[in-house]
Amino acid sequence: MAKAIPSRSENYSEWYNELIKKADLAENSAVRGCMVIKPYGFSIWEKMQRALDDMFKETGHSNAYFPLFIPKSYLSKEASHVEGFAKECAVVTHYRLKNAEDGSGVVVDPEARLEEELIVRPTSETVIWSTYKNWIQSYRDLPLLINQWCNVVRWEMRTRIFLRTAEFLWQEGHTAHATAEEAMDETKQMLEVYARFAEEWMAMPVIRGAKTPNERFAGADETLCIEAMMQDGKALQAGTSHFLGQNFAKAFDVRFLTKDNQLDYVWGTSWGVSTRLMGALIMAHSDDDGLVLPPKLAPIQVVIVPIFRNDEQLAQLTDKIKPLMQDLRKAGISVKYDNSDANKPGWKFAEYELRGVPVRLAMGLRDLENNTVEIARRDLKTKETVSFDGLVDHIKNLLDDIQKSIYARALEFRSQNTFKVDTYREFKEQIEKGGFLLAHWDGTSETEEAIKEETKATIRCIPLQGEEEEGTCIYSGKPSKKRVVFARAY
Structure with a gap:
């Protein structure tokens, strides 16, 4: 593996x-x-x-x-x-x-x-x-x-x-x-x-x-x-x-x-x-199995892995796959055909998963007979068997869906890990768990430095979007007009 x-x-x-x-x-x-x-x-x-x-x-x-x-x-x-x-x-x-x-x-x-x-x-x-x-x-x-x-x-x-x-x-x-x-x-x-x-x-x-x-x-x-x-x-x-x-x-x-x-x-x-x-x-x-790359930035968007036992079977599969590769490239999709015999298909699957290739196609003799191909998507780790007919359009739509899915997952993660806090005690407890903290700040450098010194959290930004909201600073108790984003950072 x-x-x-x-x-x-x-x-x-x-x-x-x-x-x-x-x-x-x-x-x-x-x-x-x-x-x-x-x-x-x-x-x-x-x-x-x-x-x-x-x-x-x-x-x-x-x-x-x-x-x-x-x-x-x-x-x-x-x-x-x-x-x-x-x-x-x-x-x-x-x-x-x-x-x-x-x-x-x-x-x-x-x-x-x-x-x-x-x-x-x-x-x-x-x-x-x-x-x-x-x-x-x-x-x-x-x-x-x-x-x-x-x-x-x-x-x-x-x-x-x-x-x-x-x-x-x-x-x-x-x-x-x-x-x-x-x-x-x-x-x-x-x-x-x-x-x-x-x-x-x-x-x-x-x-x-x-x-x-x-x-x-x-x-x-x-x-x-x-x-x-x-x-x-x-x-x-x-x-x-x-x-x-x-x-x-x-x-x-x-x-x-x-x-x-x-x-x-x-x-x-x-x-x-x-x-x-x-x-x-x-x-x-990315996850514990490797990179998860959005298709727009993936060096290889589709990898095709033929499953074969001998040169004759590989030749048959290659005859079927070559026109597909040409059509994918014409559609602006980067594709790699891994027909090497140095490693088994299982090793290849894990390797391309590690490298974050968004879509993997696998095809053996049975698929050839049935005019089908197995498609695996990296982001959800799901597989499906689809017809070879209309495959290019299917892959284009799949890549678009993966791009949107990765964004939606990241947005949901941020939403679940963003918290409004109104007291300094609440702030100190939550910052240990991570995430973005929306809190009131009095606008002074002294308060900003004190919070940073005590919690290692910095004001990441004063959001350009979002409503004005009257409140009191979590640290000093002084008036504040808007929440700012605190977090520990790289």
Whole structure:
């Protein structure tokens, strides 16, 4: 049989790590805190990339690329920005190595020290806004809508594959606008793009919200986010979109001539999602038998396993299956035909279940005689025997149903694990059990920090949707106008 993994109920963290390993998604690198994304895992990321990139381009954005290295002085120009990232920066100080005089290997050449240290990109606001100064002179140059796909480095001490690594892949959008209203509209629009991607592609329901001042991106006036619930009841921030105000424009003197012939600073946004979405995909849907992938992101949507005893039987089955594969591919469905004789069908069934392939077809000689095929769906682990006639349409409908079913199951799980709490005692009892807690907060940083210190729960967001509701803060007893979402988080 295929490789077993621990159960979620016994050890959720070990289940996650082992699933990534056994499903061949990624592995730890020889470089501490970094990961190697393996072909199967990277093919999922590529599907995410393609879908998101199409959505960015539909909203008028273009891709560009900016340097990996950022002069240290750039980070000093925006005070809150450098404070937010200072502890995570990797710094390049020299540009040359030389052989050690004792023959022990290579050493840093002390004569090759850089005049100014370079920071390995933790995020690109500074280097991009220094470039925008040259690109923007007039209102006619706005809006400037740029995205880049790249890697970033944030020196994490405690790492976990996909969720928190020293180097990771992401996209970062950086836009410039003539007015605050336009920039805020952009911030909201891109949050909605992320939310649509999470729900329609990842089949993962999210809460759209605003971060508290304590949790905002360093250098932003406002941070919007989407928050998802994992199967252990913890929250995961799945995407952020930031209204930067004129902070970076002022730091890098990016001004433009308005229609009224006045010089003004431009208004900015930035927004990003990363390979952390891979971790979210795994933890939101998978089970004790392996990955459960929504069809839209599955590298293999349909696997066909012939059941045969000899080459003659395999040839007969292949003659029947080949036209089906062609028709499936014409319909835009990715399909794999596993006709290898290295492993038995039972092993193959378990292996493709582990890898989260949404639909499995099995066909033997009896099926050939009856013009039927056995279909198994990964999400519900059910099987049915159907006619070969009209099979492509049946599979298309089945994939659509699986996509919706996975989303509905995740939404139901979130609903069952979201609780309104009105007292701090109730809050402390429930937070130990996990889930999203909707509670009143007085809006002060002091209360937020006190709750975090005492319970390890943070305010994940102030929901953008939902009614105003007068109440009293669970901690201080002071007035509150709206419930916020608390949770322990990744």
